[in-house]
Amino acid sequence: MKPFLKWAGGKYKIIEIIKAALPTGKRLIEPFAGSGAVFLNTDYENYLIADANADLINLFHCVQKDKQNFIEQAQQLFIPENNQEMRFYEFREEFNSITDLKRKAALFIYLNRHCFNGLCRYNSKGKFNVPFGRYKHPSFPEQALITFSEKSQHAIFKQADFVETLHAAKLGDVVYCDPPYAPLNATSNFTSYTQAAFSLEHQKKLAEIALKLANKGIPVIISNHDTEFTRQIYAQAKLEFFEVQRFISSNAANRNKAGELLAIF
Numbered sequence: 286m287k288p289f290l291k292w293a294g295g296k297y298k299i300i301e302i303i304k305a306a307l308p309t310g311k312r313l314i315e316p317f318a319g320s321g322a323v324f325l326n327t328d329y330e331n332y333l334i335a336d337a338n339a340d341l342i343n344l345f346h347c348v349q350k351d352k353q354n355f356i357e358q359a360q361q362l363f364i365p366e367n368n369q370e371m372r373f374y375e376f377r378e379e380f381n382s383i384t385d386l387k388r389k390a391a392l393f394i395y396l397n398r399h400c401f402n403g404l405c406r407y408n409s410k411g412k413f414n415v416p417f418g419r420y421k422h423p424s425f426p427e428q429a430l431i432t433f434s435e436k437s438q439h440a441i442f443k444q445a446d447f448v449e450t451l452h453a454a455k456l457g458d459v460v461y462c463d464p465p466y467a468p469l470n471a472t473s474n475f476t477s478y479t480q481a482a483f484s485l486e487h488q489k490k491l492a493e494i495a496l497k498l499a500n501k502g503i504p505v506i507i508s509n510h511d512t513e514f515t516r517q518i519y520a521q522a523k524l525e526f527f528e529v530q531r532f533i534s535s536n537a538a539n540r541n542k543a544g545e546l547l548a549i550f
């Protein structure tokens with residue numbers, strides 16, 4: 286099932302590789318939910334689905350609690366008159382200034398489907414700042430929202446940093462982590478990755494927690510780029526390598542196959 290959101294680093298295209306590596310268990314914990322591709326395409330009894338992005342988790346809550354109302358409200362935004370630059374920037378401005386969470390969730394899905402490449406970026410003041418995307422006919426993902434809503438009856442959605450989410454893991458859980466990608470050209474000498482909020486220190490911290498959980502009998506799988514740095518921090522895990530066709534840079538020369546790995550703790 287395809288997620289209803291476009292999401293950078295979304296795992297829908299490689300879902301079969303991830304599924305093959307996930308052990309069975311009662312509950313799946315995802316500290317980096319993104320579009321929920323793994324949540325939607327696996328079959329655990331229960332889920333704890335978390336992400337640091339408050340707008341994303343607010344949207345998931347709205348779809349979970351009041352699907353019909355949400356669909357009606359959001360669908361109204363998907364009309365041809367709203368697929369033009371001026372309207373887009375008005376809605377973006379509204380999104381950045383309102384406090385009504387239902388309206389904000391509807392605008393979030395509008396922005397996701399009308400903005401450039403479906404990106405989700407905020408400026409230093411926390412304002413969504415992705416430009417207009419110029420799509421011919423942005424479609425409203427009604428069926429995908431209905432499916433998500435049904436599946437979400439078995440889930441708890443939480444806005445949290447990954448460290449907090451991982452504290453909740455207990456025996457019987459399986460943990461799948463899909464952090465923002467480690468940079469392709471960093472070495473362990475770097476201490477921070479300035480453009481991303483998720484630094485190399487965060488990457489190391491995640492690997493350390495994964496090892497601790499695995500030692501307690503809780504399996505943890507982590508997705509990432511295959512680099513010297515990630516091979517180092519996941520040295521204690523079993524590694525599986527594969528290649529993915531991806532946009533890994535705005536530089537056309539880098540739009541090629543990127544090596545990825547799964548670290549299985």
Ligand SMILES: C[S@@+](CC[C@H](N)C(=O)[O-])C[C@H]1O[C@@H](n2cnc3c(N)ncnc32)[C@H](O)[C@@H]1O
Nearest residue numbers: 294295296317319320322337338446447463465
């Ligand atoms: C690669 S994406 C996950 C993609 C997801 N697996 C999918 O298929 O769509 C990484 C996610 O990590 C979230 N994130 C970034 N920093 C975080 C943090 N410190 N704690 C929790 N989530 C974080 C981002 O909001 C983003 O949704």
